[in-house]
Amino acid sequence: MTHPVSLSAIVAAAALFGGLTVAEAQETIFYSTQLRPIEEATKVRDVLLKGLPGKTTYVVDEPPAFAVRMKAETQAGKRTASVVGALHGELQPHVQADLQPIDDVAAKLADRGIPENLMELGKLGTSQQQYIPWMQATYVMVANKQALQYLPEGADVNTLTYAQLQQWAKNIADKTGQRRLGFPAGPTGLMARFFQGYFYPSFTGGVVTPFKSVDAEAGWNAMKELWAVSNPNSTNYNFMQEPLLSGEVWIAWDHIARVKEALALQPDQYVAFPAPAGPKGRGYMPVVAGLAIPKDAPNRAGGVAVIEHMTKPETQLATAAEVGFFPVVKVDLPQDLAPGIKLLAGAVAATQNARDAVVSLLPVGLGAKGGEFNKVYIDTFQRIVLRNEPVKEVLEAQAKVLDTLMKDTGAPCWAPDRPSQGACPVQ
Amino acid sequence: MPARASWIPYALIAPSVVFLGVLFIVPLVQTVWLSVATGDGISLENYQRMAGDLNFSLAVRNTFLLTLVVVPVQVALALAMATMVTKLDKGRDLVLWVLTIPLGISDLAAGLAWLSLLQNTGYLNSALYALGLISGPTGWLSQETPWALFFSIAMAEIWRATAIVLVILIAGLQLIPKEFSEAAEIFGARPWTRFRRITLPLLKPSLQSALILRTVLAFEVFAVVYALGGRNFPVLAGEAYVWQNDNQNYGVAAAYAVLIMTISLAATAVYLRVLRTRPEQLP
Numbered sequence: 001m002t003h004p005v006s007l008s009a010i011v012a013a014a015a016l017f018g019g020l021t022v023a024e025a026q027e028t029i030f031y032s033t034q035l036r037p038i039e040e041a042t043k044v045r046d047v048l049l050k051g052l053p054g055k056t057t058y059v060v061d062e063p064p065a066f067a068v069r070m071k072a073e074t075q076a077g078k079r080t081a082s083v084v085g086a087l088h089g090e091l092q093p094h095v096q097a098d099l100q101p102i103d104d105v106a107a108k109l110a111d112r113g114i115p116e117n118l119m120e121l122g123k124l125g126t127s128q129q130q131y132i133p134w135m136q137a138t139y140v141m142v143a144n145k146q147a148l149q150y151l152p153e154g155a156d157v158n159t160l161t162y163a164q165l166q167q168w169a170k171n172i173a174d175k176t177g178q179r180r181l182g183f184p185a186g187p188t189g190l191m192a193r194f195f196q197g198y199f200y201p202s203f204t205g206g207v208v209t210p211f212k213s214v215d216a217e218a219g220w221n222a223m224k225e226l227w228a229v230s231n232p233n234s235t236n237y238n239f240m241q242e243p244l245l246s247g248e249v250w251i252a253w254d255h256i257a258r259v260k261e262a263l264a265l266q267p268d269q270y271v272a273f274p275a276p277a278g279p280k281g282r283g284y285m286p287v288v289a290g291l292a293i294p295k296d297a298p299n300r301a302g303g304v305a306v307i308e309h310m311t312k313p314e315t316q317l318a319t320a321a322e323v324g325f326f327p328v329v330k331v332d333l334p335q336d337l338a339p340g341i342k343l344l345a346g347a348v349a350a351t352q353n354a355r356d357a358v359v360s361l362l363p364v365g366l367g368a369k370g371g372e373f374n375k376v377y378i379d380t381f382q383r384i385v386l387r388n389e390p391v392k393e394v395l396e397a398q399a400k401v402l403d404t405l406m407k408d409t410g411a412p413c414w415a416p417d418r419p420s421q422g423a424c425p426v427q
Numbered sequence: 428m429p430a431r432a433s434w435i436p437y438a439l440i441a442p443s444v445v446f447l448g449v450l451f452i453v454p455l456v457q458t459v460w461l462s463v464a465t466g467d468g469i470s471l472e473n474y475q476r477m478a479g480d481l482n483f484s485l486a487v488r489n490t491f492l493l494t495l496v497v498v499p500v501q502v503a504l505a506l507a508m509a510t511m512v513t514k515l516d517k518g519r520d521l522v523l524w525v526l527t528i529p530l531g532i533s534d535l536a537a538g539l540a541w542l543s544l545l546q547n548t549g550y551l552n553s554a555l556y557a558l559g560l561i562s563g564p565t566g567w568l569s570q571e572t573p574w575a576l577f578f579s580i581a582m583a584e585i586w587r588a589t590a591i592v593l594v595i596l597i598a599g600l601q602l603i604p605k606e607f608s609e610a611a612e613i614f615g616a617r618p619w620t621r622f623r624r625i626t627l628p629l630l631k632p633s634l635q636s637a638l639i640l641r642t643v644l645a646f647e648v649f650a651v652v653y654a655l656g657g658r659n660f661p662v663l664a665g666e667a668y669v670w671q672n673d674n675q676n677y678g679v680a681a682a683y684a685v686l687i688m689t690i691s692l693a694a695t696a697v698y699l700r701v702l703r704t705r706p707e708q709l710p
Contacts, residue, residue: 064672093675178563187657187669232569233547236657246548248564371674379481386570 028056028302031069031081033090034135034289035323036060043322052309054302063090070098070294079296083303085310088288091131092124093368100295101128105304112311113330122290125365125411131290132307135316135325138286139193140347142240142259142272147172147180147250157273158350162202162222165251165276169229172250181230182249185381186238190255192374195381197285197360198253199223202278206417207360208424211402212395219278220384220391227385235386244270255287256344260324264340272347274354281358283416284351288362289325320345358416365411376402399426455688462681473678477670477686480679486661492577493652493662494645497584501641502634504585505592510622512593513600523597530590538654541583542568545655570659580660583651588644592637599633600626635702642698643691663687 035044044058059081061069066086073079074097084091091099106119106129118133143157150171151157155164169181185191196207203219204210231237231249240254241262252259253275263270275284291307293300309315316327317334324341326348327333333345351357366373380398383389403426413424465472477483512523529537544550547564555561567575607625616624627634649664658669667683670676 064675067675187653187673231566232571233566235570235659236568248547368675372676375674383481 026054026299026302028054028083028299028306029081030056030058030083030085030303030306031066032058032060032085033063033066033087034060034085034325036062040323047322048310048315048318049306052305054305056302056306063087066090067093070094074098074295077296079294079298081294082297082299083291083293083306085134085289085291088121088124088131088290088362089370091290091292092364092366092370094292094294095124095126095130098295099130099292100297101126101130102132102293102304102307103129105129105132105293105307108304108308109311112313114311114328115330118288118328121288121361121364131292132311133328134289134291134310135319136286136288136328137256137325138284138348138351139190139198139253139255139275140259140272140344140351141251141253141275142244142262142270142347143252144244144247144250144270145268148271150175157271159354160273160276162226162276162278166222166226166229169226169251173229179229179231180248180250181226182237182240182243182252183230183234184237184240184252184254184258185234186236188238190258191381192377193255193285194253195377196363196374198275198283199278201283201358201360201416202276202280205280205358208402208406208413209417209420209427211426212399213427215279216395217391220380220395222278223381224385256324256348260340260344263343264324264338267339267343270343272343274347274351277354277356281356282351282354283358283360284354285360285362288328360416361414363411364414366405366409369405369409372405373402376405402426458681458684461677462685465678473682476676476679477666477682480666482661482666486663486666489577489660490646490648490663493581493584493648494642496581497588498638498641498645500581500585501589501592502638504589505596505637508589508593509596509600510626512597526593527590529587530594532587533650534587535650535654537587538583538651541579541586541651542654545579568655568659573659576656576660580652580655583655584645584648587651588641592641595633595637595640596630599630602633603629631702631704635698635704638702639695639698642694646687646691646694663690 030049032044035041041058041060049056049058063086066084067090070084071094073081106122109132114133118136119129122129122131122133124130141157141160147168148157150168152164152167152171155161155168160168165181169179172181173179183189183191183194199219200207200210200216203222204213204215210216227234231243233243233248237243237249239258239261240249240252241259243249244252244259244262245265259272263272274282276282291310293303293307297303310319311329313327313329313331316329317331320326320333320341321337324344326345337345363370363373376398379401380394383394383398384391406423406426410423412422413420417424462473463469463471508526512519512526515522532540542549545567546552547566551567552561552564555565556563566572567579569576603626607629608621611621611625647664648662649668652660652662653665653668658665663683664687667680667687670683671680
């Protein structure tokens with residue numbers, strides 16, 4: 001600190017331009033793509049990070065900006081963040097180049113009771129721990145209570161099938177004149193995850209291997225029927241809570257964080273329940289966010305302290321209560337949860353405990369090609385469902401793209417596909 | 428003195444040249460490099476992927492269609508508005524100020540404003556419902572109503588960016604000496620003839636600038652389309668964004684950027700040639 005004035009001027013200028021700063025050595029910058037909305041970020045700052053010694057600054061960013069910043073800082077050789085929080089898939093492209101292995105932290109946290117399979121995901125396909133699981137979520141269905149009277153006879157929302165969902169939405173369209181089933185198929189919606197984690201596992205029992213199988217063909221034909229009774233604005237929806245709240249949509253599938261607002265605002269108006277089942281079971285995809293330490297972190301000790309703090313059982317419970325993400329450690333949720341979060345917790349529990357559940361894990365080993373992997377499913381959807389191209393031909397063509405992608409990355413199969421030696425094959 | 432004057436202009440222009448060089452030429456070269464550089468040397472792989480993508484031909488078609496519809500309408504509207512404004516005696520500044528309001532609004536904000544008009548629960552549907560013309564919320568912006576969607580985007584673009592053409596044309600109109608028109612009037616030329624034979628030819632340099640600016644911007648159209656149509660209406664700049672951000676493939680995104688630049692340069696060259704003005708034709 002030989003030039004205190006100029007340094008503080010630089011710090012102020014950098015702060016002005018929205019950048020992170022390397023102010024004092026003891027400050028820990030926690031850089032995250034999760035819990036971005038101002039209410040959630042405030043909860044993190046004021047509640048969840050409370051009790052940590054030293055100064056921790058919580059900074060959030062959109063996922064694409066996060067990816068660019070991580071790479072840019074590596075290239076520049078100047079790291080600002082000491083700990084980063086992001087989804088499994090968002091951390092994946094940064095393995096090796098931008099993240100440092102944290103086997104020592106994993107060893108320290110051995111008594112937290114984080115399930116083995118989650119810790120395994122945190123290795124991101126390598127032999128060393130790359131991130132520590134932070135919190136988890138999944139996708140659920142939400143329906144407006146007005147829709148329940150149109151449920152087909154004998155159908156129960158908690159054990160719904162795709163055929164029943166189609167009939168239900170058709171009943172609504174016939175009776176009310178409006179198609180009120182909605183999907184988040186907009187530009188920033190999570191529709192790709194619907195196909196990878198729900199549709200394919202339910203209809204084919206796999207994601208990659210049976211991509212163009214007879215089962216997949218039958219599934220896409222069912223999807224076309226489902227789309228015919230879905231709101232045509234679905235290709236504009238990004239967060240289903242908005243059309244749910246406006247009444248434009250009565251039945252929706254989405255990530256719990258993206259329907260939470262509707263449930264929190266009007267808990268009496270909605271029901272939440274598991275996604276439907278297909279011929280091969282009830283596909284579902286757990287979402288895992290992790291905490292990692294970037295290469296050359298300016299304050300590694302501070303970063304480790306943040307990870308230890310965020311994975312404490314009491315912090316995990318507070319996270320569920322305050323922001324609606326569920327614990328990765330084994331704890332029982334308290335009874336006094338907010339009604340909206342209680343609804344979500346119920347649907348998540350019903351999904352996880354469903355007898356026909358088929359767990360579909362997040363793609364592993366795709367590296368920076370995760371975006372193009374999503375594109376395969378979205379392109380297939382566009383061509384078959386939106387442009388009405390012949391199912392078989394489209395599946396043949398897209399299967400080639402998928403096969404090339406798998407061979408380029410050498411990614412082995414992940415559940416529910418059968419384990420493979422080498423790149424996951426497309427049959 | 429003359430010896431000293433010779434370097435002064437260069438010294439004065441140097442900062443902007445350096446500025447452009449650092450912040451424009453260097454990224455441009457980098458983008459071109461990014462679009463042709465692949466794992467093993469230089470290849471056109473990214474361009475092949477771009478051209479083979481399912482949205483590519485649609486994006487090209489939509490971008491050109493939008494430009495072909497929007498730019499002529501904007502120029503015609505701006506010409507009419509500019510002629511009217513210059514004829515005003517009172518309240519000219521106020522009218523001009525109101526007409527140029529859209530200029531001060533960011534394009535994404537303009538897109539969102541139009542979205543609130545046109546979405547299912549928007550003002551248009553409320554008005555139509557109140558008039559008894561529709562029985563419930565009607566979608567105008569879905570992929571099932573491509574023409575309504577195209578019309579909405581074209582309307583929003585026309586509303587948003589006519590003002591920039593207007594400003595350029597008004598400046599041009601003010602440069603034309605009144606004497607020409609007065610002389611023609613004395614010889615009995617009617618307003619339409621005067622407009623066609625005097626105003627329009629003398630306005631050519633301004634028209635050229637306005638057309639170049641608007642066409643180049645029309646080929647880059649993005650935010651309004653993104654707000655209203657999302658992925659339902661692929662355009663070139665939107666595809667570049669999707670490849671960069673969603674697909675995380677910077678090479679193909681760069682190929683799109685280079686394509687947009689090539690189209691813009693070609694359009695500029697055409698305008699420079701077709702609307703060329705010889706010095707003796709200037710007012």
